Amino acid sequence: MNTENKNVTAGIVDDDEIFTYGFKKLTTIKGLFDKTLNFSNGKQAIDFLKDPQNAHRLPDVLFVDINMPVMNGWEFNDAFEEIKSQLGKNILIYNISSSIDLEDIKRAKNNPLIADYLLKPIDELYLAEIARSLQNPTDRRRYN
Amino acid sequence: MSFSESHKFSAEGIAHIARIIDQINLGIWEYNTDTKEVKWSSGFYSALGYTPGEIECSYNFFFDQLLYYHDKQIFLKATHHPRQGGSPVAHIRLLTKQNGYQWFESTTQKHDAADGPVIYGVLTNINALKISQIRAAEAEFKSNEIGRIAKIGSWEIDTATMGLTFSKEMYDIFELNTQVKMSVEEAISFFEPQFRQVLTNVINDALNYCKPYDIELLFKTAKNNVIWVRSKGIPVINDHGKCITIRGIFQDIDSIKRKGITLQSSITLLDDQNKRLQNFAYIVSHNLRSHSGNLKFMVNLFEEAKLGEERTEIFSHIKTISESLSATMGHLDEIVRIQSEISRERKLLDFETIFNNVASALHTNIDRTNAVINTDFSGCPQVEYIPAYLESILQNLLTNAIKYKHPNRNPVINIATQKVGNDVYLVFEDNGIGIDMQRHGDQLFGMYKTFHQNSDSKGIGLFITRNQVEALGGSIQVDSTVNVGTKFTVRLV
Numbered sequence: 001m002n003t004e005n006k007n008v009t010a011g012i013v014d015d016d017e018i019f020t021y022g023f024k025k026l027t028t029i030k031g032l033f034d035k036t037l038n039f040s041n042g043k044q045a046i047d048f049l050k051d052p053q054n055a056h057r058l059p060d061v062l063f064v065d066i067n068m069p070v071m072n073g074w075e076f077n078d079a080f081e082e083i084k085s086q087l088g089k090n091i092l093i094y095n096i097s098s099s100i101d102l103e104d105i106k107r108a109k110n111n112p113l114i115a116d117y118l119l120k121p122i123d124e125l126y127l128a129e130i131a132r133s134l135q136n137p138t139d140r141r142r143y144n
Numbered sequence: 145m146s147f148s149e150s151h152k153f154s155a156e157g158i159a160h161i162a163r164i165i166d167q168i169n170l171g172i173w174e175y176n177t178d179t180k181e182v183k184w185s186s187g188f189y190s191a192l193g194y195t196p197g198e199i200e201c202s203y204n205f206f207f208d209q210l211l212y213y214h215d216k217q218i219f220l221k222a223t224h225h226p227r228q229g230g231s232p233v234a235h236i237r238l239l240t241k242q243n244g245y246q247w248f249e250s251t252t253q254k255h256d257a258a259d260g261p262v263i264y265g266v267l268t269n270i271n272a273l274k275i276s277q278i279r280a281a282e283a284e285f286k287s288n289e290i291g292r293i294a295k296i297g298s299w300e301i302d303t304a305t306m307g308l309t310f311s312k313e314m315y316d317i318f319e320l321n322t323q324v325k326m327s328v329e330e331a332i333s334f335f336e337p338q339f340r341q342v343l344t345n346v347i348n349d350a351l352n353y354c355k356p357y358d359i360e361l362l363f364k365t366a367k368n369n370v371i372w373v374r375s376k377g378i379p380v381i382n383d384h385g386k387c388i389t390i391r392g393i394f395q396d397i398d399s400i401k402r403k404g405i406t407l408q409s410s411i412t413l414l415d416d417q418n419k420r421l422q423n424f425a426y427i428v429s430h431n432l433r434s435h436s437g438n439l440k441f442m443v444n445l446f447e448e449a450k451l452g453e454e455r456t457e458i459f460s461h462i463k464t465i466s467e468s469l470s471a472t473m474g475h476l477d478e479i480v481r482i483q484s485e486i487s488r489e490r491k492l493l494d495f496e497t498i499f500n501n502v503a504s505a506l507h508t509n510i511d512r513t514n515a516v517i518n519t520d521f522s523g524c525p526q527v528e529y530i531p532a533y534l535e536s537i538l539q540n541l542l543t544n545a546i547k548y549k550h551p552n553r554n555p556v557i558n559i560a561t562q563k564v565g566n567d568v569y570l571v572f573e574d575n576g577i578g579i580d581m582q583r584h585g586d587q588l589f590g591m592y593k594t595f596h597q598n599s600d601s602k603g604i605g606l607f608i609t610r611n612q613v614e615a616l617g618g619s620i621q622v623d624s625t626v627n628v629g630t631k632f633t634v635r636l637v
Contacts, residue, residue, distance in 0.1 A: 016434065018461050022441040025458070029448050067430075098434035101426065121437035124444075 178260030
């Protein structure tokens, strides 16, 4: 890994504890992200992002599950859109889900706010690619 | 003043009258009953298509050759009418030269002349009129027949008098033997109470705003048969655009409507079942997919992990997944069992007894939360139901009420039964945290749908409850207010 790479913080928003555990374990083993935050539903994540005390530790990328209690992925997407402009950082959003329902996939892909829709189990190589592009900011332009 | 009163006839005058008689376009005849002498006017011949002298001018020829045999009786009766000076009218058929038998109107008059009693008569061709009369009668008969076959009656309201007139078929639909005159209000009173205002409103709209209508209503006949009818009304307007008459039809559509209603309810049922199956398949796929995805994920990590303690940790997750998979399979079994248990025998069950069993099984939860449970099964103490279902329904609702209690107060749960008509209702009310119906109302009974951050929410209880209730033809309804409580109304049968 390049020494000029910037530090990348990721966030996982999912109520599935096993998946969250696996995600953190995998990214640690592979050294994909410098830090990984986790939130068990959309509301927790939104509350964290909105809190000015967290302004200096906002994640660069969020992986948001669709099926969650309290605030699900769709509702998170809407809530995020509202606060996006007030955040001091450009945060990439990926939706993740086990749902292979075409309606769900279309809904996420049609949302310009969402970088992509990832099917669980998550593809390691794709995850590594996302991490690399975040570490090397020149690649990030396409998302801005 | 008439001719016979005003004239004193001279010989010239009589000859003149004879000419007029000959030229007039009517068949005029004269018959002396004593001498049997017969005179026919030129018009008589021409009315039959002949020229004078072309046919024998005699009573016998007329009676045997020209007069239709069926009309002889009528003609004789009219001609030999005993009353002097009368003019009985008969409609008879005479054979014409070109056009076969045609209808004539025969007017006769008796007069006693010097040489014996004379009968005078006038024949007018009324064929066209008679034919149209017959056609009109046929048409009326046909339209009545059609109305009878189609069970369609027709009616009219005259807006000036609000008088109502009915066709014969109307009385048949009303099942009234006598064709009594009825007021609009009286006619409306035949409809079932919930439809009377509807009908009154549309009639008023037709009267006041010239709005036509076409509605289907429940109607009770004079013999107390309740049937579906269709009433269609069209306002007839005058030159000023005011409604002067409402004209309409009235049709017995009972068999069609009832078939339609049955069909609609089976479609709704099928539709619901179909949606549930689709939802079920989707959920199963989603749920198994997420477990198997996690399993694959953990197995891969297990291989990558170097440290023994890491591997132990990962393996514990694999065990959890294995347990979740078994639990999911258990849920699937349970749902399949609901379908297979439908055919099980229903038994007459005491709500009290079943509920006490359920409550004692859950007594630890009840005691721990200090829950107060008020039951009132007096509204309907018993129900014919599958025992396992009733137990499961009560258990799920009770578990939910306790699980989703409000954090700041002890649970108070009110359970009651009611009988409305033939339906048995179970009402389950709590003072728990409630649920946002706006957001989650349509998902409340979905499988694996959870709405609260509660570690033991699995999203299976209400899904199963609804399946059990609906499998036996019932329905379940929910009202809820966040922070106030939730009320489930279950129609068991």
